[in-house]
Amino acid sequence: MANGGQGVGHFRKNQVKRFGTVAYIWRMKTLKMRKPALFSFEECLWFLNRNYDDCLHHIEPGQLSKAICINGENIAFTLRADEQHLLVDLNHGGGDNFPEAALIQYIMEWFDLDRDITPFYGLLEKNKTLGYMAKDFAGFRLISIHDLYEALCWSIIGQQINLTFAYTLKRRMVEQYGQKLEVNGQSLYIFPRPEVLQYATVADLRKQQFSERKAEYLLLVSKMFAEGSISQEMVRQCASYEAQVALLTAIRGIGIWTANYALMKTLKQLQAIPYGDVGLLNALLNHALIKDKKDTVGIDKLFKRFKGWESYLVFYLWRSLSSKS
DNA sequence: ATCCAGGGGTCAC
DNA sequence: GTGACCCATGGA
Known part of the structure; x- marks a missing residue:
């Protein structure tokens, strides 16, 4: 976890939300992760949203939500980005021991953020036919499936x-x-x-x-x-x-x-x-x-x-x- | 209607 | 190990 340890959390707000007759209370917290060089959240987001209906995440302009299981616990989060950071909004059903480090690690692996892809760009740029990709797809990363x-x-x-x-x-x-998981009125699914x-x-x-x-x-x-x-x-x-x-x-x-x-x-x-x-x-x-x-x-x-x-x-x-x- | 799709197993040679 | 054949079903 190279950059992952830098995740800085702070409470943003407390919220109460109703789903049907049941009220869930959760805290929202925002983690910040520094973006590595040659990484574009927008490029990855676009690819995840191509023309297909992927049930394992939910995308809205500029943000990406997903439910996952970490250490046996189901959680959900939303990813956004600013100039220099990935911003992770946590949605969590309770408890104070939120597995922040594991979540940051998850995101690092999801977008392959630990890898220096400079050598790949060197190879791309040397190729007459494919060199354009270094510019047109700049910051695109190998998007992984953890499991x-x-x-x-x-x-x-x-x-x-x-x-x-x-x-x-x-x-x-x-x-x-x-x-x-129902989060902010949105259904998020975890693979069976x-x-x-x-x-x-x-x-x-x-x-x-x-x-x-x-x-x-x-x-x-x-x-x-x-x-x-x-x-x-x-x-x-x-x-x-x-x-x-x-x-x-x-x-x-x-x-x-x-x-x-x-x-x-x-x-x-x-x-x-x-x-x-x-x-x-x-x-x-x-x-x-x-x-x-x-x-x-x-x-x-x-x-x-x-x-x-x-x-x-x-x-x-x-x-x-x-x-x- | 026809061909293709982010293949794999099976079976003959 | 190579190649033909079958599987199954939606999209374009």
């Missing part, structure tokens, strides 16, 4: 269907099996725990329009996480990146794409490339960096120049698929 289970479920959901539908499926799953989802049936998920296979994959992964036959720590402790890929792809439903996606988004293995990803391939075609979708030679050639920053290149290429117009 490996969630990342794997999300990538299984997203296999071979369009993203709009994928987000629809995720919302159905999360609204049925996840937890909901495997201990809960493991008891769903294929038929349950089929009703939500998951395919039979996907339902099987999701339930298998849920059972494995619930019983501990796979865990984030287990993957983290693998001796090598290759061993991590092997451990994950040994699970039915997790292929090379899914494994790399999860390793990139959760463990931030920057050498992870989600091979075969249609978005990646389309971005490469758009930039005329490959001849066709089978041009693996062209892909290898490009990524070789971005050694150690492959995931960042993938993420920036994905970013290039959506335009702000």
Whole structure:
């Protein structure tokens, strides 16, 4: 936690709010985190808000709200930014031992704030075709998914269907099996725990329009996480990146794409490339960096120049698929 | 209607 | 290890 320790909290106000017949009282507190160089909150916020309906956060102009579970406790927060800081408004259901340090750490990891991405920008600027990204996408960061289970479920959901539908499926799953926090009149959801989802049936998920296979994959992964036959720590402790890929792809439903996606988004293995990803391939075609979708030679050639920053290149290429117009 | 979507398993060779 | 085939369903 490089900058995280600088979080300075102070009470802002006390509020009483009513939801139905129940009144909740909570304190609002604002933490300040210094923004690192080459970080743009606006750029990340825009990406999170692209054209999709993500049920795991709520966005309003200039701010981003999310519910998470820290140390077994469900909390919610809202992120804003000023010139030099990220501002974190805490919404908390009670108790004086708010896990501030853990929340700051969460945000640091969410937007990859601990990383000096100067070397990546050096590589970008050297590239004739992609150099524009250093300017157009300045401050964009690898936005992570903290929980490996969630990342794997999300990538299984997203296999071979369009993203709009994928987000629809995720919302159905999360609204049925996840937890909901009502904050400032807004519903914020937390991704389901495997201990809960493991008891769903294929038929349950089929009703939500998951395919039979996907339902099987999701339930298998849920059972494995619930019983501990796979865990984030287990993957983290693998001796090598290759061993991590092997451990994950040994699970039915997790292929090379899914494994790399999860390793990139959760463990931030920057050498992870989600091979075969249609978005990646389309971005490469758009930039005329490959001849066709089978041009693996062209892909290898490009990524070789971005050694150690492959995931960042993938993420920036994905970013290039959506335009702000 | 037709092709595509941020794939993966299975099976033949 | 490579390639053909199937799965399933919404979007454009």
